[in-house]
Amino acid sequence: MxxxxxxxxxxxxxxxxxxxxxxxxxxxxxxxxxxxxxxxxxxxxxxxxxxxxxxxxxxxxxxxxxxxxxxxxxxxxxxxxxxxxxxxxxxxxxxxxxxxxxxxxxxxxxxxxxxxxxxxxxxxxxxxxxxxxxxxxxxxxxxxxxxxxxxxxxxxxxxxxxxxxxxxxxxxxxxxxxxxxxxxxxxxxxxxxPSLFTFNILDQELRELAGVSVDPVQLRLSVPGKPQLEQSGPLLITHWGLSGPAVLKLSAWGARIFHESGYKATVTINWLPDFNQDQLRKELVQIKSEYGKRAIALHRGTKLPHRLWQYLISRAGIDRETRWAELLKKDLNKLVQELTSGQFAIGGKGVFKDxxxxxxxxxxxxxxxxxxxxxxxxxxxxxxxxxxxxxxxxxxxxxxxxxxxxxxxxxxxxxxxxxx
CATH class of the missing domain: 3.50.50.60 (FAD/NAD(P)-binding domain)
Structure with a gap:
């Protein structure tokens, strides 16, 4: 035996x-x-x-x-x-x-x-x-x-x-x-x-916000000819781009799509997923009415981190010295667009720790x-x-x-x- x-x-x-x-x-x-x-x-x-x-x-x-x-x-x-x-x-x-x-x-x-x-x-x-x-x-x-x-x-x-x-x-x-x-x-x-990885973002000004985190955000991945994928959760800005649970989940579900695209794609970020565009617009109009004399860069009107808010208003083409009362309708719409559906080019993948x-x-x-x-x-x-x-x-x-x-x-x- x-x-x-x-x-x-x-x-x-x-x-x-x-x-x-x-x-x-x-x-x-x-x-x-x-x-x-x-x-x-x-x-x-x-x-x-x-x-x-x-x-x-x-x-x-x-x-x-x-x-x-x-x-x-x-x-x-x-x-x-x-x-x-x-x-x-x-x-x-x-x-x-x-x-x-x-x-x-x-x-x-x-x-x-x-x-x-x-x-x-x-x-x-x-x-x-x-x-x-x-x-x-x-x-x-x-x-x-x-x-x-x-x-x-x-x-x-x-x-x-x-x-x-x-x-x-x-x-x-x-x-x-x-x-x-x-x-x-x-x-x-x-x-x-690779399945779990972070995103290398080409926007240098975004990378300068390394350490800023937002919870939650909603992410949407776009690759030409492929179905769009969405994930939500915490996001962390790093010195190379984007990380955090929302990014890692999106990388996992989109692993093959990312690989086939050579890790070149577009990610759309909704920094305030609790609002739709109409709700956010009304919110900002109300702030404009109540705090017209304050500079937009100093009075956020949202719960976003201060440095991120300043970056996003600049990205919307709004001068940081502009006061709320001076904000034109077209600029307010650009800001709403940037806050809810800003697009960022992904230039490659990073790694998730070790x-x-x-x-x-x-x-x-x-x-x-x-x-x-x-x-x-x-x-x-x-x-x-x-x-x-x-x-x-x-x-x-x-x-x-x-x-x-x-x-x-x-x-x-x-x-x-x-x-x-």
């Missing part, structure tokens, strides 16, 4: 979570986790500014999937089996408490990603997972020994060592090696492109989302970012990793039991 042999390629969040689930569900299984680099859980360490945004406090799957530009339909069933509340409970069972912030993001109460890193490594070791770093995989042979239970895989490491296993999980994130192996085994891969999320990956129709097993190769599993799934910022990408990894680990550990 030989123990079930499981190999997991990728030492990130999905790889560790799957390894633990597999080892936990089958105490006789031999579980090996391979990481090509010398550092484990690299993305976990830097996520959330070093605090690790573990998940999001939405505990109803139908609501949760609304935050995935790609993969929402496939995840609905998966979240019915393991969702955000289960993640919270899992970490609590391992002694890690999470807290919820005002925007729904959940972090460890320690505000340190090392808490999550230590928990995953400690738990994996407790369940006898063999963790091996500096072990790049060169290729995989899926037909070494076929049986009625599935394929036995042969894995060649860069060191020259050959490993054999009954179950193989690819949890390599956006690393090209994972896609290469998947293609070698017959899978199709949707081209990967976090890099892509859309694209293994085609979802080729994966059974009850077990995360390949529909093409028996015994091959996928979890995490290697799949064509990506969420907006806020803990959603980690949750899809926890969920797909847990389901894969459970299936790998339980399906075969002990091989003879």
């Amino acid at each position: 030989q123990p079930l042999k499981i190999v997991i390629v990728g030492g990130g969040a999905a790889g560790f979570f799957a390894a633990i689930a597999a080892a936990k569900s089958n105490e006789n299984a031999s579980v090996i986790l391979l990481e090509a680099s010398r550092q484990l859980l690299a993305k976990v360490r830097i996520s959330g500014g070093g605090r690790c945004n573990v998940t999001h406090a939405l505990f109803e799957p139908k609501s949760f999937i609304q935050n995935y530009p790609r993969g929402s339909k496939a995840l609905l069933g998966a979240f019915s089996r393991f969702q955000a509340q289960d993640t919270v409970n899992w970490f609590a069972s391992e002694g890690v408490k999470l807290k919820t912030e005002a925007d729904g993001r959940m972090f460890p109460t320690t505000d340190s990603s090392e808490t999550i890193v230590d928990c995953l490594i400690k738990t994996a070791l407790a369940y006898r997972v063999q963790i091996r770093t500096g072990e790049p995989v060169v290729w995989v042979n899926p037909e070494l020994e076929a049986s009625e239970d599935g394929n036995r895989f042969e894995i060649l490491l860069k060191s020259g060592e050959i490993l054999r296993c009954d179950k193989l999980l690819l949890a390599t994130g956006s690393n090209p090696v994972g896609y290469r192996i998947a293609k070698q085994l017959g899978h199709q891969v949707e081209p990967t492109v 976090e890099f999320v892509t859309c694209g990956g293994i085609k979802l129709k080729e994966v059974n989302f009850k077990t995360m097993e390949s529909r093409l190769v028996k015994g091959l599993y996928f979890a995490g970012e290697i799949l064509d799934i990506d969420g907006i910022t806020g803990g959603f990408n980690f949750q899809s990793a926890w969920t797909t990894a847990y389901l894969a680990g459970l299936a790998m550990g339980q399906e075969l039991g002990i091989r003879s």
Whole structure:
């Protein structure tokens, strides 16, 4: 009688979570986790500014999937089996408490990603997972020994060592090696492109307002020949252009459109989305009537930050020395236009801190989302970012990793039991 042999390629969040689930569900299984680099859980360490945004406090799957530009339909069933509340409970069972912030993001109460890193490594070791770093995989042979239970895989490491296993999980994130192996085994891969990124804006005067934030704004993305996309939420002006949740959400939903346009597009900003143009016009006319002797630049009439207000009136072609009583109707209309639908040229993309999320990956129709097993190769599993799934910022990408990894680990550990 030989123990079930499981190999997991990728030492990130999905790889560790799957390894633990597999080892936990089958105490006789031999579980090996391979990481090509010398550092484990690299993305976990830097996520959330070093605090690790573990998940999001939405505990109803139908609501949760609304935050995935790609993969929402496939995840609905998966979240019915393991969702955000289960993640919270899992970490609590391992002694890690999470807290919820005002925007729904959940972090460890320690505000340190090392808490999550230590928990995953400690738990994996407790369940006898063999963790091996500096072990790049060169290729995989899926037909070494076929049986009625599935394929036995042969894995060649860069060191020259050959490993054999009954179950193989690819949890390599956006690393090209994972896609290469998947293609070698017959899978199709949707081209990967950046998903979460900031906007480089060509307007130098706007960039000089770096540090100014507005909450909320409404954004509309325009690319010739493509449908327009809209998002709303907080916006932050930076020294290169625009950032903040509204921008990141728009970049995620428009990832492929942006890529196809060479990251050249137009973004229209409504700085005051609580007003339509008629309401705002009436509001400004009232201010003109009541505060006619005051300079427009000094008396804002809106809740916008002072520096931004001055920039916007200049952009509307209004002299900053102009008093409200002197404001012509045509200039008032220009101001309304600028406040509700000012257009800015996007000249490229920036990055979102040190976090890099892509859309694209293994085609979802080729994966059974009850077990995360390949529909093409028996015994091959996928979890995490290697799949064509990506969420907006806020803990959603980690949750899809926890969920797909847990389901894969459970299936790998339980399906075969002990091989003879």
